[in-house]
Amino acid sequence: MAYVDLGARPVAEPPSPISAFEPDPRLGNALLPRILYATPEMADFVKTGGLGEVAGALPRALRRHYDVRVLIPGYARVLAGLENLTMIARFGAFASVPGCELGFGTTPDGLGVYVLVAPDLYERDGTPYGDARGDFGDNDLRFARLSRAAAELAAGVDPLWSADLLHLNDWQTALAPAYLSWLGIRRPSVLTIHNLAYQGLFHRDNLGRIGVPDYAFQMDGVEFYGQLSFLKAGIYHASHVTTVSDTYAREITTPEGGCGLDGLLRTRAAQGRLTGILNGIDESWDPRTDPHLATRFEPDDWKGKRANADEVRKQFGMAVSRGPLFAIVSRLVHQKGIDLSIGAAESIVAEGGQLVVIGQGEGRFEEALRDLAGRHPENVGVHVGFRETEARRIFAGSDFLLMPSRFEPCGLAQMYAQRFGSLPIVRRTGGLNDTVEDGVTGFTFGEASPKGLTSAIRRAFETFGQKKRLNTMRRSAMSRSFGWDGAALNYCNLYARAFGNHTARRWKAA
Numbered sequence: 001m002a003y004v005d006l007g008a009r010p011v012a013e014p015p016s017p018i019s020a021f022e023p024d025p026r027l028g029n030a031l032l033p034r035i036l037y038a039t040p041e042m043a044d045f046v047k048t049g050g051l052g053e054v055a056g057a058l059p060r061a062l063r064r065h066y067d068v069r070v071l072i073p074g075y076a077r078v079l080a081g082l083e084n085l086t087m088i089a090r091f092g093a094f095a096s097v098p099g100c101e102l103g104f105g106t107t108p109d110g111l112g113v114y115v116l117v118a119p120d121l122y123e124r125d126g127t128p129y130g131d132a133r134g135d136f137g138d139n140d141l142r143f144a145r146l147s148r149a150a151a152e153l154a155a156g157v158d159p160l161w162s163a164d165l166l167h168l169n170d171w172q173t174a175l176a177p178a179y180l181s182w183l184g185i186r187r188p189s190v191l192t193i194h195n196l197a198y199q200g201l202f203h204r205d206n207l208g209r210i211g212v213p214d215y216a217f218q219m220d221g222v223e224f225y226g227q228l229s230f231l232k233a234g235i236y237h238a239s240h241v242t243t244v245s246d247t248y249a250r251e252i253t254t255p256e257g258g259c260g261l262d263g264l265l266r267t268r269a270a271q272g273r274l275t276g277i278l279n280g281i282d283e284s285w286d287p288r289t290d291p292h293l294a295t296r297f298e299p300d301d302w303k304g305k306r307a308n309a310d311e312v313r314k315q316f317g318m319a320v321s322r323g324p325l326f327a328i329v330s331r332l333v334h335q336k337g338i339d340l341s342i343g344a345a346e347s348i349v350a351e352g353g354q355l356v357v358i359g360q361g362e363g364r365f366e367e368a369l370r371d372l373a374g375r376h377p378e379n380v381g382v383h384v385g386f387r388e389t390e391a392r393r394i395f396a397g398s399d400f401l402l403m404p405s406r407f408e409p410c411g412l413a414q415m416y417a418q419r420f421g422s423l424p425i426v427r428r429t430g431g432l433n434d435t436v437e438d439g440v441t442g443f444t445f446g447e448a449s450p451k452g453l454t455s456a457i458r459r460a461f462e463t464f465g466q467k468k469r470l471n472t473m474r475r476s477a478m479s480r481s482f483g484w485d486g487a488a489l490n491y492c493n494l495y496a497r498a499f500g501n502h503t504a505r506r507w508k509a510a
């Protein structure tokens with residue numbers, strides 16, 4: 001490979017042989033292949049939804065088999081959350097993207113985290129992507145910086161560690177495989193699509209400012225109907241593309257589910273380069289041990305579960321009731337069918353049920369939910385925002401979770417709910433189709449319409465009236481295994497394919 005000057009310079013010397021007696025965590029385990037897991041959010045520090053939770057769990061599940069490190073932008077909460085952060089290198093500026101420092105630290109359980117320290121780019125109020133005024137206007141620069149840093153970490157910017165394989169997540173990191181190609185760095189890359197609806201589209205005039213070569217702006221490249229698409233660049237250049245369930249992997253190859261990228265995704269599927277791997281949920285989701293709960297409980301301890309329901313009702317100022325408690329724990333966006341759930345709320349209340357909601361998102365849904373709670377203060381409780389303890393108590397206390405998503409790549413909330421004995425009411429789409437068994441662990445319906453949802457809700461009410469059947473379903477739901485082991489194994493196989501067979505031999509020996 002030709003030498004590529006990336007403008008990146010180490011700022012610290014490798015440790016002397018003497019200091020090596022106290023192993024530098026940056027050295028890692030030299031016997032294991034090195035995976036860089038690049039993500040725009042991670043539950044340890046900051047998350048806006050499911051991707052952050054997966055990024056907090058999957059790298060840890062893979063650590064038995066690989067030397068895995070995370071790369072994340074240095075948002076204020078990341079800098080504050082990593083106590084032992086040290087600066088180890090500096091990335092040079094390129095095009096209009098500013099240079100920045102590369103920090104390294106470890107989480108309390110020893111997971112290595114590379115951090116891009118660039119206050120002008122990342123230390124802002126709001127979410128990782130925007131504030132009350134909308135998306136940040138320089139998100140192309142911010143996430144081009146992240147993507148290119150991932151590529152440069154494969155080229156040796158840290159003198160003690162370089163990635164053998166890049167694992168990228170969503171559009172925010174999806175330019176990395178393209179930078180690998182444009183810079184002539186030969187490394188395998190895996191891109192996971194958590195949600196095809198978010199593609200990172202920018203005006204074609206932005207090409208130059210993030211260092212995209214003009215020749216790449218074509219249909220077989222980064223161009224998407226006249227715009228620059230980060231996600232398409234990743235799908236086009238990555239060695240392998242994954243998404244987060246089998247059903248969604250099929251759906252995105254159809255015109256209905258492909259968000260305009262179905263043609264390219266069909267090609268990848270035909271080449272054997274598109275795979276669905278279902279997400280897991282981590283071990284903290286256990287009603288027997290979860291410290292967030294008002295009362296811990298296990299299957300058959302329905303009194304314990306009810307204690308959580310009573311606590312939720314109290315906290316949301318709702319009336320004491322023996323009717324069913326329905327829940328929404330979600331980003332409040334069109335994808336999640338929030339309008340359908342709001343439409344069904346009046347009949348839930350009319351039939352003696354209650355509804356509790358936590359989440360945030362589109363203003364129109366936040367407002368409609370506040371109105372609903374205003375009309376039914378005794379039977380509808382709404383918290384616009386997100387608090388982990390509240391969310392977990394709601395999963396534990398509710399009888400049914402509403403999740404009538406229009407599409408759902410995987411979905412985590414329905415798995416959390418089942419673990420906590422709350423039966424999900426879901427539309428048969430994407431990962432919901434792969435994780436909820438109709439009439440056994442929850443209720444499914446096909447049509448994304450008020451009629452479809454209300455017929456499933458009717459079945460839930462009937463089941464609530466038959467205690468034996470309700471408890472059988474709760475037991476089935478709580479016994480489903482949604483751990484990360486299966487997914488980790490599938491990623492191992494995939495990495496092994498990307499590396500060649502030697503990794504497969506290592507893994508079998510482990």
Ligand SMILES: Nc1ncnc2c1ncn2[C@@H]1O[C@H](COP(=O)(O)OP(=O)(O)O[C@H]2O[C@H](CO)[C@@H](O)[C@H](O)[C@H]2O)[C@@H](O)[C@H]1O
Pocket residue numbers: 047048049050051053054194195244279329330331359360385386391408409410411412413414416431
């Ligand atoms: N405002 C908020 N702030 C912080 N956390 C919040 C939040 N609102 C909800 N959450 C948490 O995030 C979880 C939602 O995860 P999901 O997987 O259901 O959806 P999301 O659409 O965000 O993720 C996308 O990525 C995941 C991961 O691959 C896929 O499962 C999913 O289908 C895809 O749409 C909730 O259970 C809750 O714990």
